[in-house]
Amino acid sequence: MDYGDVIVVAPDGPRSAQSSAITVEKPLFINECPPIDSAKIYSTNGTPVDCIKLAMHAIIHRTPDIILSGINHGSNSGNSIIYSGTMGATMEGCMLGIPSIGFSLLDYSWEADFSVCDKIIRLIITKVLSESLPKNICLNVNIPAKNPPKGIRTVRASHGRWTEEYHKYTTPHGRPFYWLTGTYINDEPDAVDTDDYWLNKGYATIVPVRPDQSATDYIHQLEYTTDFH
Amino acid sequence: MDYGDVIVVAPDGPRSAQSSAITVEKPLFINECPPIDSAKIYSTNGTPVDCIKLAMHAIIHRTPDIILSGINHGSNSGNSIIYSGTMGATMEGCMLGIPSIGFSLLDYSWEADFSVCDKIIRLIITKVLSESLPKNICLNVNIPAKNPPKGIRTVRASHGRWTEEYHKYTTPHGRPFYWLTGTYINDEPDAVDTDDYWLNKGYATIVPVRPDQSATDYIHQLEYTTDFH
Numbered sequence: 001m002d003y004g005d006v007i008v009v010a011p012d013g014p015r016s017a018q019s020s021a022i023t024v025e026k027p028l029f030i031n032e033c034p035p036i037d038s039a040k041i042y043s044t045n046g047t048p049v050d051c052i053k054l055a056m057h058a059i060i061h062r063t064p065d066i067i068l069s070g071i072n073h074g075s076n077s078g079n080s081i082i083y084s085g086t087m088g089a090t091m092e093g094c095m096l097g098i099p100s101i102g103f104s105l106l107d108y109s110w111e112a113d114f115s116v117c118d119k120i121i122r123l124i125i126t127k128v129l130s131e132s133l134p135k136n137i138c139l140n141v142n143i144p145a146k147n148p149p150k151g152i153r154t155v156r157a158s159h160g161r162w163t164e165e166y167h168k169y170t171t172p173h174g175r176p177f178y179w180l181t182g183t184y185i186n187d188e189p190d191a192v193d194t195d196d197y198w199l200n201k202g203y204a205t206i207v208p209v210r211p212d213q214s215a216t217d218y219i220h221q222l223e224y225t226t227d228f229h
Numbered sequence: 230m231d232y233g234d235v236i237v238v239a240p241d242g243p244r245s246a247q248s249s250a251i252t253v254e255k256p257l258f259i260n261e262c263p264p265i266d267s268a269k270i271y272s273t274n275g276t277p278v279d280c281i282k283l284a285m286h287a288i289i290h291r292t293p294d295i296i297l298s299g300i301n302h303g304s305n306s307g308n309s310i311i312y313s314g315t316m317g318a319t320m321e322g323c324m325l326g327i328p329s330i331g332f333s334l335l336d337y338s339w340e341a342d343f344s345v346c347d348k349i350i351r352l353i354i355t356k357v358l359s360e361s362l363p364k365n366i367c368l369n370v371n372i373p374a375k376n377p378p379k380g381i382r383t384v385r386a387s388h389g390r391w392t393e394e395y396h397k398y399t400t401p402h403g404r405p406f407y408w409l410t411g412t413y414i415n416d417e418p419d420a421v422d423t424d425d426y427w428l429n430k431g432y433a434t435i436v437p438v439r440p441d442q443s444a445t446d447y448i449h450q451l452e453y454t455t456d457f458h
Contacts (some may be wrong), residue, residue, distance in 0.1 A: 016253045022312055
């Protein structure tokens with residue numbers, strides 16, 4: 001392999017929108033799959049984060065130089081990151097002190113051409129392997145669909161929300177049920193420091209991500225601290 | 230009810246460690262349960278975040294004044310927040326612009342006495358209803374077990390990690406399998422600005438939480454921005 005020994009540990013099927021979910025109520029199994037080139041390949045019945053935990057504790061028995069998650073089949077821009085299993089696995093690696101990067105391609109079609117990601121991924125891997133990443137920071141990389149990106153922008157996630165989130169159906173027996181759907185509304189389409197702005201212009205985006213969500217800048221503004229006597 | 234109309238929307242069974250996972254690959258059902266006092270109660274087959282989304286889109290048809298998530302049966306201090314469905318639901322409410330608070334009791338026993346949470350929860354609800362919360366900020370409240378808390382501290386989440394994460398078994402047919410377990414190691418037990426420090430001293434803790442994980446302070450330090458020609 002161009003960059004070193006490669007070990008793949010992946011869920012054994014789709015795990016869309018698994019966030020940082022982990023499996024606590026059932027046993028996890030590991031399957032060794034046929035290698036591809038010199039890459040060792042394993043599948044598990046767990047979530048993306050379970051794959052990182054199982055890899056570290058039961059498969060590789062050493063600390064990897066880098067963790068790559070994805071390529072996700074669809075966008076993880078804006079606030080999609082919070083639902084993303086690709087980014088859950090990336091943040092898990094980051095919390096273990098390992099340089100970790102999540103990659104997503106903004107193409108939902110079955111025939112998506114993942115080769116448009118090639119140049120960007122090589123460039124970022126090379127840079128992270130040589131310079132590492134700041135402590136407790138990982139990267140969320142989104143890559144526009146179809147054409148090779150025009151460049152890279154380092155930005156923040158745009159703020160948005162989902163609207164009309166469920167399609168309502170009725171079973172043959174008259175019981176209503178719901179299926180998640182909906183449209184993502186970017187609440188700040190003109191903000192030039194956001195990922196969605198540059199993805200729309202054909203650029204790949206890198207959002208530096210901090211798994212720790214403590215809003216330390218608000219600790220002294222919120223006046224809840226008290227002693228009971 | 231003391232604070233207004235109460236509507237409960239809860240998963241129909243345990244959903245430990247579901248983080249911000251959402252259900253995209255199966256239909257969701259809503260069951261109306263018998264009311265308790267004047268509270269309307271619904272259960273769903275989804276995750277905690279699905280409950281917030283279903284509540285907003287298919288059940289309550291108006292914007293609530295406040296969202297309360299929990300009381301979680303166990304700690305969500307330190308980096309446990311990233312795996313927590315209780316906090317996933319809280320952050321979902323926050324991203325919708327609704328003041329949202331997650332509560333957790335540090336007692337894993339079946340006979341846990343949740344009444345020790347009473348005073349803290351009333352105090353925080355009253356304050357949030359009167360003063361609201363900063364935009365894009367929600368609260369992660371942890372409450373120590375058994376005795377009423379000595380007071381409240383507003384702090385950040387401590388940094389830690391899980392060690393020896395899996396118990397390994399073998400099926401009767403000789404196949405290995407793994408079950409998540411392990412011990413949480415607080416990497417900074419003496420840090421007086423952290424939740425675990427004060428929980429150990431018998432105080433309830435409030436961590437202000439920002440769902441957006443963009444590390445904006447690193448955007449200009451990471452030199453990836455480039456144009457391809």
